[in-house]
Amino acid sequence: MPKYRAYDSALIDKALQELQEKGASVRSIAGKYGIPKSTIHFKLKHPNHKETFGPPPVLTSKEEQCLVRWISELGRKWFPRKLEDLVSSVQKFLDANQRPNPFKNNRPGNGWIKAFLRRNPQVRHRQSEVVSAASACVTEADIRKWFSEVGAYFKEKDLSEVQKNPSRVFNGDETGFQICPATGRVLAEKGTKNVYTIEKGTSKENVTVMFTFSASGEICAPMIVYPYKRIPEKIIQSVPPQWGIARSDNGWMTAETFYEYIANVLHPYLIKQKTIFPIILFVDGHKSHIIYNLSVLCNTLQIELIALYPNATRILQPADVAVFSPVKAAWRKIVRQFYLDNPGETINKGNIAPLLQKIVVSIKSDTLINGFRICGLCPFDANKVDYTMCLGSTNANMISNDKQNNANSNTRTMSYDAFANIVGPTFIKKFEEIDEINSDENFKKLFLIWRHYQEMVPINLVESSLEEHSASNHMNNTPSLMDNQIDIGRMEGSMPISSCSTIIKEPENSVNSEPPSYSKMSTLELTCITAEQVAGSSSSSFKQSNVNNTHVNNSTYSFIDNN
Secondary structure, X not given: OOOOOOOOHHHHHHHHHHHHHHOOOHHHHHHHHOOOHHHHHHHHHOOOOOOOOOOOOXXXXXXXXXXXXXXXXXXXOOOOXXXXXXXXXXXXXXXXXXXXXXXXXXXXXXXXXXXXXXXXXXXXXXXXXXXXXXXXXXXHHHHHHHHHHHHHHHHHOOOHHHHOOHHHEEEEEXXXXXXXXXXXXXOOOOOOOOOOOOOOOOOOOEEEEEEEEEOOOOEOOOEEEEOOOOOOHHHHHHOOOOOEEEEOOOOOOOHHHHHHHHHHHHHHHHHHOOOOOOEEEEEOOOHHHOOHHHHHHHHHHOEEEEEOOOOOHHHHOHHHHHHHHHHHHHHHHHHHHHHHHOOOOOOOOOOHHHHHHHHHHHOOHHHHHHHHHHOOEOOEOHHHOOHHHOOHHHHHHHHHHHHHHHHHHOEEEEEHHHHHHHHOHHHHHHHHHOOOOXXXXXXXHHHHHHHHHHHHXXXXXXXXXXXHHHHHHHHHOOOOOOOOOOOOOOOOOOOOOOOOXXXXXXXXXXXXXXXXXXOOXXXXXXXXXXXXXXXXXXXXXXXXXXXXXXXXXXXXXXXXXXX
């Protein structure tokens, strides 16, 4: 089998371009670029010839490059695509552009996906960074990073001037309206146990309305999504002029309805208002906003879709921050007023549109302008965002502080003086006279604690403390601890002590006596011993610890050096 030399495809394209534009001869181009004349002739005759073996791909090279650019552009605008999105987009393309293919129902399989990624190495199947559904996990650093990356995208696409013009910056989002909202609190006779309100409609039935607002305070034409297979003529007639009408099986926003809204409602409205294109439209990352056909449409209509940071719409989306809350409150008032003015009638899908129109009229321009400003979208400024609403790091600190407080609430500090006073001079003397013990387990544990103290306490301080305790006990006739049964806990894996006292975790029901004042306290932690276990009486000496970063282990006893 003859060997084929692989020429750089970019070099061949450059040679062919120069040949066609400048009209140079094939011989001169072949000599200039070092490409055989036969290869140039073949490329001119077969411009779409594939360079690999096997059948040709279903999509042409240009079509696949369109997909690559689509994936790249949406990824940079915070709309990362999944393999399912890619496959669905190809399936819809093949449904609209029939051609022979080996796919079932025009839907590519795993083999095509692997070949596509192999032919387009700039696209990789990566594991995306998971963002928790709880928006409390969003941090200030996350939002500032989003502002930085989107700002860089604006500069690259020459959209900086567009972003500075409030009439060309928009935010779109959908919300649901219950046909029969909750009644709220009512007046009743004092002492009445059961207060009821009869529903005048179906409480679980609702419609979805798509809104778009501009940073200049303008309200674009909304679109109502009805849960119908076929919308009745009566409902169509009730919708205000210029408003959009759509349908879905459950009344929710879908990719198709959002596509129709952009093409048939929003764009014609902006044309009628003589809006200058391109415009910027901020939306959330809902799956209805990220299909390939929508991206193509928006590029054609000069509408730049920008996804807000995930789970941060309550911080970054003007519709959520400034508009929807007063709109829902106004809706409840309108519903109550409707029932007062029209006794015996009910709100249904046939008369809900005129009521919704009253809400749109009630939205103030200043509310919209302030919403874009405090969200930092127009002017585009990360410093305008209210970062006190970012609970990501705050939650972590709160959890850490709660653990710290719980640990500190059950801890006490014991100095060496207190330990020596509780144990008594007799035991201290025994500890000094032996190096190893093989007798009683409790005595052994006390000895090990004493030896840890000695590693950190100067000899003269120990001797001084012993003499003071001996004299004090002799004068006050204070009994020393001799035969008390003590269960301190396990000592495996303990760390060297670096100070002269011990923190002891005490059960919640333990009795605390008034602690004496000690001049030398430490940050050591002993987690399986209580005052009653050590002293057997209320005369134990403990002091509340205020040490930070306390680590408590409820099953084992360990020493921790905080220095």
